[in-house]
Amino acid sequence: xxxxxxxxxxxxxxxxxxxxxxxxxxxxxxxxxxxxxxxxxxxxxxxxxxxxxxxxxxxxxxxxxxxxxxxxxxxxxxxxxxxxxxxxxxxxxxxxxxxxxxxxxxxxxxxxxxxxxxxxxxxxxxxxxxxxxxxxxxxxxxxxxxxxxxxxxxxxxxxxxxxxxxxxxxxxxxxxxxxxxxxxxxxxxxxxx
Amino acid sequence: xxxxxxxxxxxxxxxxxxxxxxxxxxxxxxxxxxxxxxxxxxxxxxxxxxxxxxxxxxxxxxxxxxxxxxxxxxxxxxxxxxxxxxxxxxxxxxxxxxxxxxxxxxxxxxxxxxxxxxxxxxxxxxxxxxxxxxxxxxxxxxxxxxxxxxxxxxxxxxxxxxxxxxxxxxxxxxxxxxxxxxxxxxxxxxxxxxxxxxxxxxxxxxxxxxxxxxxxxxxxxxxxxxxxxxxxxxxxxxxxxxxxxxxxxxxxxxxxxxxxxxxxxxxxxxxxxxxxxxxxxxxxxxxxxxxxxxxxxxxxxxxxxxxxxxxxxxxxxxxxxxxxxxxxxxxxxxxxxxxxxxxxxxxxxxxxxxxxxxxxxxxxxxxxxxxxxxxxxxxxxxxxxxxxxxxxxxxxxxxxxxxxxxxxxxxxxxxxxxxxxxxxxxxxxxxxxxxxxxxxxxxxxxxxxxxxxxxxxxxxxxxxxxxxxxxxxxxxxxxxxxxxxxxxxxxxxxxxxxxxxxxxxxxxxxxxxxxxxxxxxxxxxxxxxxxxxxxxxxxxxxxxxxxxxxxxxxxxxxxxxxxxxxxxxxx
Numbered sequence: 001x002x003x004x005x006x007x008x009x010x011x012x013x014x015x016x017x018x019x020x021x022x023x024x025x026x027x028x029x030x031x032x033x034x035x036x037x038x039x040x041x042x043x044x045x046x047x048x049x050x051x052x053x054x055x056x057x058x059x060x061x062x063x064x065x066x067x068x069x070x071x072x073x074x075x076x077x078x079x080x081x082x083x084x085x086x087x088x089x090x091x092x093x094x095x096x097x098x099x100x101x102x103x104x105x106x107x108x109x110x111x112x113x114x115x116x117x118x119x120x121x122x123x124x125x126x127x128x129x130x131x132x133x134x135x136x137x138x139x140x141x142x143x144x145x146x147x148x149x150x151x152x153x154x155x156x157x158x159x160x161x162x163x164x165x166x167x168x169x170x171x172x173x174x175x176x177x178x179x180x181x182x183x184x185x186x187x188x189x190x191x192x193x
Numbered sequence: 194x195x196x197x198x199x200x201x202x203x204x205x206x207x208x209x210x211x212x213x214x215x216x217x218x219x220x221x222x223x224x225x226x227x228x229x230x231x232x233x234x235x236x237x238x239x240x241x242x243x244x245x246x247x248x249x250x251x252x253x254x255x256x257x258x259x260x261x262x263x264x265x266x267x268x269x270x271x272x273x274x275x276x277x278x279x280x281x282x283x284x285x286x287x288x289x290x291x292x293x294x295x296x297x298x299x300x301x302x303x304x305x306x307x308x309x310x311x312x313x314x315x316x317x318x319x320x321x322x323x324x325x326x327x328x329x330x331x332x333x334x335x336x337x338x339x340x341x342x343x344x345x346x347x348x349x350x351x352x353x354x355x356x357x358x359x360x361x362x363x364x365x366x367x368x369x370x371x372x373x374x375x376x377x378x379x380x381x382x383x384x385x386x387x388x389x390x391x392x393x394x395x396x397x398x399x400x401x402x403x404x405x406x407x408x409x410x411x412x413x414x415x416x417x418x419x420x421x422x423x424x425x426x427x428x429x430x431x432x433x434x435x436x437x438x439x440x441x442x443x444x445x446x447x448x449x450x451x452x453x454x455x456x457x458x459x460x461x462x463x464x465x466x467x468x469x470x471x472x473x474x475x476x477x478x479x480x481x482x483x484x485x486x487x488x489x490x491x492x493x494x495x496x497x498x499x500x501x502x503x504x505x506x507x508x509x510x511x512x513x514x515x516x517x518x519x520x521x522x523x524x525x526x527x528x529x530x531x532x533x534x535x536x537x538x539x540x541x542x543x544x545x546x547x548x549x550x551x552x553x554x555x556x557x558x559x560x561x562x563x564x565x566x567x568x569x570x571x572x573x574x575x576x577x578x579x580x581x582x583x584x585x586x587x588x589x590x591x592x593x594x595x596x597x598x599x600x601x602x603x604x605x606x607x608x609x610x611x612x613x614x615x616x617x618x619x620x621x622x623x624x625x626x627x628x629x630x631x632x633x634x635x636x637x638x639x640x641x642x643x644x645x646x647x648x649x650x651x652x653x654x655x656x657x658x659x660x661x662x663x664x665x666x667x668x669x670x671x672x673x674x675x676x677x678x679x680x681x682x683x684x685x686x687x688x689x690x691x692x693x694x695x696x697x698x699x700x701x702x703x704x705x706x707x708x709x710x711x712x713x714x715x716x717x718x719x720x721x722x723x724x725x726x727x728x729x730x731x732x733x734x735x736x737x738x739x740x741x742x743x744x745x746x747x748x749x750x751x752x753x754x755x756x757x758x759x760x761x762x763x764x
Contacts, residue, residue: 005313006307006308006309006310006311006313006730007307007308007392007735008302008307008308008309008310008311008388008392009309009311009312009313009392011307011311011391011392011393012391013390013391013392013393013397014390014391016391018311018312018387018391018392021386021387021390021391022311022312022383022384022387025382025383025386025387025417026383028417028418029379029382029417029418029420029421030421031421032417032418032419032420032421032422033421033422033424033425034421034425035421035422036421036422036423036424036425036426036455037425037428037429039422040425040429040440040451040455043451044446044447044448049446050446051446124432124436124438125436125437125438125439125445127445127446128438128439128440128445128446128447131432131438131439131440135428135429135432135438139428
């Protein structure tokens, strides 16, 4: 008996493949989680809570570089998807690992940033700005790590020749992770708004 | 869809599976029916714990200062822990797992005509995370300081500062347990929604889906949308507790009111998350035992959407006296009163379904009907509370407590017994005993009213919540009021004793009950077309659906029901 799973997994009354439907529901739930945190941050800032001027203390260069890195990695995951649509397993595998590499670079910059800030005395308990900074970029980084882990796992399946649809699915997730960063960057790095 | 794909859709490969080992059948199942059982039994065990807590604190209220049998002396710390965890357990570890996870898991693939959930292994993972969450909560009772006692609402700074809560790790484990439960239901929700959207039998249009499935799916969507900000809040609370951040501490620039908003933004939709599955189950039970078409299927569906949408804009009615701007309170009064309209509409539709029907007073029907009666009282008293001026007096009084027990108890307990007595034959292949079922019903429903109806009057008399000993308040320590407390406690003891009847009926019938036919209730939905209990893979041949779920007593037909999968020309 093959490991195809139940008939339910392969049906599609809506016409949208179930995997894609599911990943969009995941993204929707995550939007509410990050949206909640972002709203709280914005409300505190608008309220004039002390400490929020510390957005000038984060390195805009590091933040902008990370934005560029994530955007590029979103490009490479799209290229992976395009490759697998053509049937080019090797190219798709390579592009997935390029995306993974982008994640590594992103995390290295974040480690550099965190260590620098902590040494300068900007710890998580210094004031509310830094509490939010570490919490939200930390949670985001955990999502980056999670995405990277999944990417690594599926890349081997791709090379072996099955579950091609998962490239698109991890791509959707990765775009979401990228999008969250696009919101975090101005909030935490660009002080005056 | 191609010819080959159509054949693939109906042919069921499940029969070719080898027999599973005990480990993979009972401990690590991917089969939705077994996962449903896991959720149900875990939920029932947690109900015993939550129920035990209510026994202890009600004994303390009736006989303050006495040593409670099976527990000991209840001091203020113990009392707070008991009421906090009673509420937390009943909502997150009883209502949600039994009504949504257990019955959702069991019913959705069967009622939709497919062989399992779309993601069986994700389903298994959801239960495993849920089990861990339950164990973490139970662990919190045994750490130094004991279980968390800051109320299920966990307002900071009481909940975020160990020096205030006096339950350092108890509070953090509580937050962790709740957060894990949220993750479990998010994962489970993805399965439910995807399965209901995509895995339906050929021919089953959206409007042919039974209301029970629709309502569980809508509830799960509501949950997925509302829980996000609270997960954010839980992370912040955990960090305030353990790392010393000040998200909710004014001294550090934070705001306790922020937690209240985050909590109730979830907390209010949450009550509809638990309400909708029960209302869906009740709709299906009522139609079967009225032998009559459900009145206003589409209307009921649209009002469920309206309720879901509105539920996101009523939350601050929990904060009328928290120091919010009274003008904002006005807005929430309007929305709160508005939300009663779609729910009232659902009740009217159910009553219209009953009207003129051939009513069969089986045990499930008694539960379903009593739900309507009790929930009506709960809902109407909610309108009183929704008027902010009235709430100024009633907030934090026993009036609120009676209101939410007149809603939560019907939702959780009555709904649970309705669903269990109705689907027991399908789940276990045997019939429950009707006489014992009726004894259990009356022995639960009458005492329930004897517990909570008097509590409205205690609230009117000014009795506030979360007080472990009213002897400390001379105005509330009158003989008259204390008599009411003793009466309520006595009724609770009686009600708990009658649950023994249920337990006996449940377990005896499971092994020695009369064997159940496929369709003992003569119902239309697809789960009644398969053997009781359903085999692995559910359907020998996956069904095609030709009509809606509520074609009862159709004129011109000999049978008074018309299964969804029966071809149109067949009698």
